[in-house]
Amino acid sequence: xxxxxxxxxxxxxxxxxxxxxSFLHHRYEEMVQALFRVQSQCPYVTRIYSxxxxxxxxxxxxxxxSDYPGIHEPLEPEFKYVGNMHGNEVLGRxxxxxxSEFLCEEYRRSNERIIRLIHDTRIHIMPSMNPDGYxxxxxxxxxxxGYLTGRNNANGVDLNRNFPDLNTFMYYSGEISGPxxxxxxxxxxxxxVEPETLAVIQWISxxxxxxxxxxxxxxxxxxxxxxxxxxxRFRSHRRTVNTPTPDDKLFxxxxxxxxxxxxxxHRGWNCGDYFADGITNGASWYSLSKGMQDxxxxxxxxxxxxxxxxxxxxxxxxxxxxxxxANREALVAFIEEVHQGIKxxxxxxxxxxxxxxxxxxxxxxxxxxxxxxxxxFRLLLPGTYTVTASAEGYQPQTVTTTVGPAAPSLVHFxxxxxxxxxxxxxxxxxxxxxxxxxxxxxxxxxxxxxxxR
Numbered sequence: 001x002x003x004x005x006x007x008x009x010x011x012x013x014x015x016x017x018x019x020x021x022s023f024l025h026h027r028y029e030e031m032v033q034a035l036f037r038v039q040s041q042c043p044y045v046t047r048i049y050s051x052x053x054x055x056x057x058x059x060x061x062x063x064x065x066s067d068y069p070g071i072h073e074p075l076e077p078e079f080k081y082v083g084n085m086h087g088n089e090v091l092g093r094x095x096x097x098x099x100s101e102f103l104c105e106e107y108r109r110s111n112e113r114i115i116r117l118i119h120d121t122r123i124h125i126m127p128s129m130n131p132d133g134y135x136x137x138x139x140x141x142x143x144x145x146g147y148l149t150g151r152n153n154a155n156g157v158d159l160n161r162n163f164p165d166l167n168t169f170m171y172y173s174g175e176i177s178g179p180x181x182x183x184x185x186x187x188x189x190x191x192x193v194e195p196e197t198l199a200v201i202q203w204i205s206x207x208x209x210x211x212x213x214x215x216x217x218x219x220x221x222x223x224x225x226x227x228x229x230x231x232x233r234f235r236s237h238r239r240t241v242n243t244p245t246p247d248d249k250l251f252x253x254x255x256x257x258x259x260x261x262x263x264x265x266h267r268g269w270n271c272g273d274y275f276a277d278g279i280t281n282g283a284s285w286y287s288l289s290k291g292m293q294d295x296x297x298x299x300x301x302x303x304x305x306x307x308x309x310x311x312x313x314x315x316x317x318x319x320x321x322x323x324x325x326a327n328r329e330a331l332v333a334f335i336e337e338v339h340q341g342i343k344x345x346x347x348x349x350x351x352x353x354x355x356x357x358x359x360x361x362x363x364x365x366x367x368x369x370x371x372x373x374x375x376x377f378r379l380l381l382p383g384t385y386t387v388t389a390s391a392e393g394y395q396p397q398t399v400t401t402t403v404g405p406a407a408p409s410l411v412h413f414x415x416x417x418x419x420x421x422x423x424x425x426x427x428x429x430x431x432x433x434x435x436x437x438x439x440x441x442x443x444x445x446x447x448x449x450x451x452x453r
Contacts, residue, residue: 034101042065045107047066052199055154065123067119072122076120077339079121080123082292084133087130090315161288163201181369204300218308222306223280223306225245225293226245242283309323310323340379344375346370349416353375391415395416395418
């Protein structure tokens with residue numbers, strides 16, 4: 001009798017999973033229902049919030065996974081996925097809904113890998129950045145969808161050409177030894193961007209994101225910065241010039257993590273194009289100005305890549321399960337990449353966290369800054385590095401540290417007050433960090449031409 005009950009319970013669980021993981025296209029209301037269903041099934045490790053509204057008033061919802069939803073825990077990195085930036089590129093939207101259900105279901109099943117991931121990473125998932133464009137594309141459906149139908153937002157603007165152009169400033173700044181990170185926005189930037197773009201900029205300014213990917217369609221390749229060519233003579237996207245960031249090798253590694261965990265992206269030949277290892281530098285493919293991934297790198301601490309996931313921008317429903325199985329491991333493995341390099345606290349002599357401290361790595365001309373609580377995260381490849389923390393009103397501190405291939409190395413900085421400056425000039429978050437926070441455990445990592453990003 002007991003055995004029969006166990007079999008029945010197992011069968012019911014499988015039915016529940018099958019019902020949850022239905023491979024269908026979701027219109028806006030259905031997408032919202034799917035997100036709230038996940039939140040109701042995993043209420044203690046999820047939170048839903050909106051970062052704003054689209055032109056037509058649809059919410060830009062985000063589903064958060066964390067052991068303390070709504071709270072940033074010191075030394076716990078923030079990660080994000082953004083889908084459906086182009087309304088007619090829909091696979092990313094469906095994959096992120098599937099991923100949300102998968103994370104919730106596996107957490108409930110006590111999957112150790114997923115539990116560790118959720119407990120030690122604050123994960124933010126936005127299935128659709130362009131819900132208005134999606135509705136236009138969905139009205140035609142996958143069979144008769146035009147190549148550009150629904151791509152733009154309701155104002156007819158391509159959101160991946162709508163972010164402030166910080167690349168031009170960066171390339172000029174590099175020539176005059178100017179800033180290499182957190183480049184300021186032009187004074188009139190808000191009048192030049194769409195509501196969806198504005199919401200995303202305010203979002204990424206409010207959270208100290210460390211790693212991110214935005215999901216597109218029309219090719220199969222992992223694309224990494226820079227997207228915009230540094231050689232300004234080549235303004236046409238048909239002229240290509242490899243334009244690497246100071247973190248080029250790291251970005252290649254991040255892109256390969258996804259491509260090799262994907263069922264076929266790493267093979268290179270897809271959609272009539274060939275990309276070695278299934279990855280490409282964006283500008284080497286074609287130059288793109290005012291894109292989101294370059295903006296993340298130049299304006300925030302976040303390292304973002306662009307994932308092109310399907311030749312067909314609006315694949316039929318019968319292909320969704322195959323695509324999910326091809327991407328599932330890669331989606332999880334890429335989140336785990338946030339746990340590498342170095343991280344730590346920057347504090348003053350009284351253990352008050354210092355916000356906005358600059359973390360510089362010798363030999364890499366791209367700095368990052370500490371968050372509101374004084375914690376910082378610097379993604380790095382294995383190796384030995386000389387790292388300096390500096391903040392206004394304090395004496396800089398430099399250390400040498402070795403980064404291994406697995407978990408990030410903990411490197412804390414305690415800065416002494418610069419006696420030359422007045423106490424009023426000090427910049428501290430005012431948040432006193434105790435020893436327990438400083439010793440938070442570190443979790444090792446588990447380990448076409450014609451397309452437009």
